Amino acid sequence: MLGRCPVCGEWGTYYEEIVEKGKSKAEGFHSAGSKPQRLHEITAQEEKRLDLHNAELNRVLGGGLVPGSLVLLGGEPGIGKSTLALQVLMQQGERCTLYASGEESAQQIKLRAERLAGKLQNLFLLAETSLERIFEQVRELNPEIVVIDSIQTISTDGLEATIGSLTQVRECAARILQFAKDSNIPFILIGHINKEGALAGPKVLEHIVDTVLQFEGDQNYMYRILRAQKNRFGSTSELGIYEMQQNGLREVTNPSELLLSSASNGLSGVSVAAAVEGARPFLIEVQALVSSAAYGTPQRSSTGFEGRRLNMLLAVLEKRIGFKLLQKDVFLNIAGGLRVNDPAIDLAVLAAVLSSNMDIPLDPDTAITGEVGLAGEIRPVARIEQRIREAQKLGFKRMLIPAGQRLNPKDYKDIQLVEVSKVTDAFRVLIKK
Ligand code: TYD
Numbered sequence: 351m352l353g354r355c356p357v358c359g360e361w362g363t364y365y366e367e368i369v370e371k372g373k374s375k376a377e378g379f380h381s382a383g384s385k386p387q388r389l390h391e392i393t394a395q396e397e398k399r400l401d402l403h404n405a406e407l408n409r410v411l412g413g414g415l416v417p418g419s420l421v422l423l424g425g426e427p428g429i430g431k432s433t434l435a436l437q438v439l440m441q442q443g444e445r446c447t448l449y450a451s452g453e454e455s456a457q458q459i460k461l462r463a464e465r466l467a468g469k470l471q472n473l474f475l476l477a478e479t480s481l482e483r484i485f486e487q488v489r490e491l492n493p494e495i496v497v498i499d500s501i502q503t504i505s506t507d508g509l510e511a512t513i514g515s516l517t518q519v520r521e522c523a524a525r526i527l528q529f530a531k532d533s534n535i536p537f538i539l540i541g542h543i544n545k546e547g548a549l550a551g552p553k554v555l556e557h558i559v560d561t562v563l564q565f566e567g568d569q570n571y572m573y574r575i576l577r578a579q580k581n582r583f584g585s586t587s588e589l590g591i592y593e594m595q596q597n598g599l600r601e602v603t604n605p606s607e608l609l610l611s612s613a614s615n616g617l618s619g620v621s622v623a624a625a626v627e628g629a630r631p632f633l634i635e636v637q638a639l640v641s642s643a644a645y646g647t648p649q650r651s652s653t654g655f656e657g658r659r660l661n662m663l664l665a666v667l668e669k670r671i672g673f674k675l676l677q678k679d680v681f682l683n684i685a686g687g688l689r690v691n692d693p694a695i696d697l698a699v700l701a702a703v704l705s706s707n708m709d710i711p712l713d714p715d716t717a718i719t720g721e722v723g724l725a726g727e728i729r730p731v732a733r734i735e736q737r738i739r740e741a742q743k744l745g746f747k748r749m750l751i752p753a754g755q756r757l758n759p760k761d762y763k764d765i766q767l768v769e770v771s772k773v774t775d776a777f778r779v780l781i782k783k
């Protein structure tokens with residue numbers, strides 16, 4: 351064993367790998383007899399999917415769970431992976447399901463299940479750490495869905511490697527994949543990741559499994575976000591939103607309601623952005639605080655929005671609009687603990703900064719959408735119609751949108767659309783009383 355890597359000088363980056371002898375790489379590969387086919391001769395069927403009776407999870411999976419697929423559900427300890435998995439199985443009604451856990455005893459799981467809403471009748475629990483014994487029970491029970499909690503607590507026969515080691519985790523996953531494909535039973539594997547975001551072990555699993563779901567959230571908020579990082583059966587841009595409550599995870603079907611707080615109406619430094627994650631539009635509150643730097647170097651801090659992008663936007667403010675931010679601290683926060691990747695919230699970020707800096711509240715009935723370029727120009731955004739419709743639905747009276755997006759104004763009677771092509775234009779509209 352090596353403690354320190356002789357190449358990069360880091361400690362603890364070495365893993366022991368146990369290589370099994372006499373096992374061919376091609377084993378388990380269905381290569382016999384396969385021939386190339388003409389594409390037009392192949393009859394493709396839509397993947398059959400199990401509706402999990404959980405709209406958020408269905409959507410993130412790409413429309414339900416594909417039979418025989420292997421899904422990895424990753425997240426930090428305590429975020430709610432076990433709760434989500436157990437709760438989803440309890441929502442399956444007549445379907446027979448199996449929850450195999452190497453983490454907790456059957457009694458502990460029962461206690462947890464009693465807090466959650468749902469049916470227990472057709473849900474089987476198995477406290478087990480041996481993969482072979484889990485397979486045995488699956489064969490006997492023939493459930494429609496299997497959850498294994500967690501991949502780090504399961505071990506497979508014939509491997510010397512310790513439970514949770516890279517070798518064990520990978521070998522277990524490979525065998526589960528094979529089992530899932532042969533039996534056509536879908537498996538959901540739970541995997542812990544550490545604070546740095548590295549899936550301890552599960553990182554190596556990403557190539558093996560069909561779908562990688564990431565469950566994340568902020569310690570200070572009860573919201574939990576489910577994202578697909580990889581999905582063989584759907585897009586990776588969909589988002590599922592839950593709220594952790596006393597009796598488990600509640601599906602948040604209308605995220606805007608949750609992400610907009612009327613408490614901050616009339617305060618400076620607050621703007622409302624019409625964002626889209628995946629195919630879903632929602633309105634979010636952007637909060638900025640600009641204050642004189644107390645110490646020499648001004649601070650820039652951003653939560654829920656990429657820090658580098660904030661710096662870029664602040665540079666645009668300085669260079670193109672002549673704002674003096676050099677001696678100012680700038681703090682930015684996306685309300686609700688959400689992390690937003692949509693560049694269309696740029697303009698709302700700048701509006702919040704401007705509003706805080708001037709200490710002038712923005713009109714709470716105005717929503718904003720637009721990407722900002724380096725020249726201070728406002729660039730068109732994707733899915734503009736959806737954004738406007740969402741703002742309209744939530745009762746916004748006015749919306750700033752990038753100029754030149756082809757729209758039929760007749761479709762949007764209840765909302766005034768203001769086209770802006772430069773950040774300065776937008777500011778003029780927003781600050782004018
Ligand atoms: P858990 O599902 O055990 O997390 P993980 O499997 O990702 O480690 O969730 C743990 C947290 O969730 C724990 O702090 C308690 C909280 N919780 C609730 O708030 N409500 C509930 O109904 C349940 C079951 C858990």
Ligand code: MG
Nearest residue numbers: 431432433453
């Ligand atoms: Mg758990």
